[in-house]
Amino acid sequence: MSGQGNPLLTPILDRWRNTPQQLVGIFHDGDTWNPVDAARFLQRALQFSALFADHSVAAGDIVLIVLEHGIDAHAAFLGAMLIGAVPSFMPSPSVKQDAGLYWRQHREVFSHTKPRAILVYDALLADLSAAAAGSDATVIAVSRARGAPAAAPARLPAANAIALLQHSSGTTGLKKGVALSYQAIAAQLSAYRDALDLDRVPEPRFASWLPLYHDMGLISSFLLPIWLGVPILSIDPFEWTKQPALFFDAVEKFAGTHAWIPNFALLHHVRSARGGHRRDLSSLSAIICCSEPNKPEAFDAFLERFAEWGVTGATLQCCYAMAETVFAVTQSRLGEPVRRLAVDREALQAEGFATVPRPGAQETVLLSNGPPIAGCEVGVLRDGAFAGESIVGEICITAPYLFNGYYHNQDATAKAFHGKWLRSGDLGFVDRGEVFIVGRQKDVIIVNGRNIAAHDVEAAVSRVPEVKPGRAVAFGNYLASLGSEQLVVVAERCGPRVDPGAAARAINHAVFQEVGISCGDVRVMDQGWLVKTTSGKISRSENVRKYQECIAQGRFD
Amino acid sequence: MNRAEDIYAFLRQVFADVFGRDDIVLHPSLTSQDVVGWDSFRQVEITLALEEKFSIRIRTKELNELANVGDLVALVLQKTAAGE
Numbered sequence: 348m349s350g351q352g353n354p355l356l357t358p359i360l361d362r363w364r365n366t367p368q369q370l371v372g373i374f375h376d377g378d379t380w381n382p383v384d385a386a387r388f389l390q391r392a393l394q395f396s397a398l399f400a401d402h403s404v405a406a407g408d409i410v411l412i413v414l415e416h417g418i419d420a421h422a423a424f425l426g427a428m429l430i431g432a433v434p435s436f437m438p439s440p441s442v443k444q445d446a447g448l449y450w451r452q453h454r455e456v457f458s459h460t461k462p463r464a465i466l467v468y469d470a471l472l473a474d475l476s477a478a479a480a481g482s483d484a485t486v487i488a489v490s491r492a493r494g495a496p497a498a499a500p501a502r503l504p505a506a507n508a509i510a511l512l513q514h515s516s517g518t519t520g521l522k523k524g525v526a527l528s529y530q531a532i533a534a535q536l537s538a539y540r541d542a543l544d545l546d547r548v549p550e551p552r553f554a555s556w557l558p559l560y561h562d563m564g565l566i567s568s569f570l571l572p573i574w575l576g577v578p579i580l581s582i583d584p585f586e587w588t589k590q591p592a593l594f595f596d597a598v599e600k601f602a603g604t605h606a607w608i609p610n611f612a613l614l615h616h617v618r619s620a621r622g623g624h625r626r627d628l629s630s631l632s633a634i635i636c637c638s639e640p641n642k643p644e645a646f647d648a649f650l651e652r653f654a655e656w657g658v659t660g661a662t663l664q665c666c667y668a669m670a671e672t673v674f675a676v677t678q679s680r681l682g683e684p685v686r687r688l689a690v691d692r693e694a695l696q697a698e699g700f701a702t703v704p705r706p707g708a709q710e711t712v713l714l715s716n717g718p719p720i721a722g723c724e725v726g727v728l729r730d731g732a733f734a735g736e737s738i739v740g741e742i743c744i745t746a747p748y749l750f751n752g753y754y755h756n757q758d759a760t761a762k763a764f765h766g767k768w769l770r771s772g773d774l775g776f777v778d779r780g781e782v783f784i785v786g787r788q789k790d791v792i793i794v795n796g797r798n799i800a801a802h803d804v805e806a807a808v809s810r811v812p813e814v815k816p817g818r819a820v821a822f823g824n825y826l827a828s829l830g831s832e833q834l835v836v837v838a839e840r841c842g843p844r845v846d847p848g849a850a851a852r853a854i855n856h857a858v859f860q861e862v863g864i865s866c867g868d869v870r871v872m873d874q875g876w877l878v879k880t881t882s883g884k885i886s887r888s889e890n891v892r893k894y895q896e897c898i899a900q901g902r903f904d
Numbered sequence: 905m906n907r908a909e910d911i912y913a914f915l916r917q918v919f920a921d922v923f924g925r926d927d928i929v930l931h932p933s934l935t936s937q938d939v940v941g942w943d944s945f946r947q948v949e950i951t952l953a954l955e956e957k958f959s960i961r962i963r964t965k966e967l968n969e970l971a972n973v974g975d976l977v978a979l980v981l982q983k984t985a986a987g988e
Binding site for chain 1: 936937938939940942943944945947948949951952956964967974
């Protein structure tokens with residue numbers, strides 16, 4: 348099976364063949380923790396390989412995987428890779444979301460990726476089969492793999508073959524399949540391993556509740572640990588949301604050492620932790636915060652609450668990552684507290700310049716995301732030219748582990764680059780070689796680590812009968828109490844007879860059905876409230892400013 | 905013995921704390937999509953408050969099966985009666 352020199356799969360398979368009893372992961376399943384060794388995991392993966400092959404899946408074919416979190420989801424992904432197919436995790440519909448609508452939203456993904464097979468949990472089989480009718484995709488229930496014979500070892504895909512598609516979390520407008528080659532993934536994992544300085548930790552174990560359809564979960568908490576031979580302590584994200592203490596259970600029971608989480612999760616733990624039972628989290632070497640802006644106040648709240656459980660100032664770390672670079676662009680230095688930088692707020696906001704606060708001026712404290720990891724180069728693009736340190740501009744990246752492009756989407760791929768540089772859409776600056784992120788120039792709202800395209804929300808709101816078509820704006824508004832942005836919608840009602848309360852509920856419902864999350868705030872205003880640009884378009888930035896002024900001055904009350 | 909009215913009274917306080925609003929009218933058919941901001945994270949805060957107040961344990965599977973506030977109150981009543 349090995350010997351073909353696949354830089355991702357060969358090291359994994361060689362290790363598992365030599366030490367079949369090696370622990371791959373401990374998966375939380377119902378009320379139990381289920382340890383899975385290499386022999387069992389590989390056997391399961393090869394059962395999926397055989398299942399896919401039986402359904403005429405061949406090398407290069409796309410396989411979409413829509414499964415509940417657990418061993419099967421992980422094994423099926425690897426099983427597809429082992430026959431050279433190209434797997435891609437897709438999120439499951441939420442229990443409260445209309446399944447038919449959910450799948451209609453994914454038609455764009457179907458039409459772009461043209462999957463050969465879609466593996467689903469059994470309860471979804473009927474809905475998805477109906478949604479995929481007329482396409483070339485075969486919909487397969489996961490139960491078909493149970494008891495199936497394992498596939499015979501096959502020739503591994505070449506290093507430059509596409510390994511997977513990463514559909515970053517998000518809405519219809521953002522679901523561009525990021526195509527990653529095996530060599531890009533292996534190069535990233537190698538560089539990131541060095542940045543993590545894992546030699547400091549005798550027996551690393553990565554604890555995770557992250558969804559696998561998100562690059563942070565897929566890379567940091569699945570492919571990286573199995574490539575390194577580090578056991579995964581794996582929790583279903585839906586279960587974690589409702590029982591956040593499961594994360595502490597995993598760390599305490601199994602000596603978890605590393606975890607990757609978005610900033611908001613720090614505060615979810617703080618709010619949900621109850622007194623009484625004292626935990627021992629002293630095994631934790633690093634909680635690496637990523638996927639949404641990291642905030643000092645969230646770090647402080649977490650440290651204050653959990654210092655007595657063994658969390659230290661050096662535990663909380665920052666990473667800046669993109670699916671298009673496989674994962675990490677930068678990583679703060681492990682083993683020491685993240686550097687904080689106080690800058691003059693007005694100079695930052697008005698001039699785009701990070702400077703020491705002038706006497707008496709308000710300051711903004713930023714967390715460093717650390718220096719670029721090995722092989723990665725970061726540039727700051729401002730007004731068409733690359734700027735020096737302390738000047739705010741668009742963060743651009745070049746690295747030996749860039750993606751192959753958006754799958755079957757050359758236009759989007761071309762727009763993502765400025766010459767050799769990948770444009771991130773994030774605004775930031777470099778200080779002493781470390782990257783700081785201060786904002787975003789793309790119209791993306793990040794709610795609890797999940798990317799939402801503002802225009803998808805606005806389109807859904809415009810379809811609400813109580814809203815004047817086209818007269819809605821959606822944006823993110825950071826709330827320190829939540830540690831994340833909340834999704835805000837401001838819409839104009841059709842006329843004075845429309846009840847604002849009923850319209851707000853209708854908008855909330857429509858947005859939930861469209862993007863799977865609830866609005867944090869909805870304001871239904873009279874016609875003419877929204878600010879337009881000189882060309883007659885609704886100005887997002889001006890309406891954000893107006894909304895924030897109204898909140899600050901209590902004018903919505 | 906807890907009564908449904910006691911649970912609603914407690915929930916009114918919890919909703920005011922969680923959502924920072926005191927104008928939410930609780931009624932049995934109220935759903936998460938009727939209240940702006942009621943997402944799964946706010947649901948956790950509501951659930952934890954109920955568990956602490958009534959010394960009960962609500963499982964994730966039970967939460968997934970709830971359609972509205974009336975179901976939630978019925979579940980709390982059932983658990984407190986059973987001494988769970």
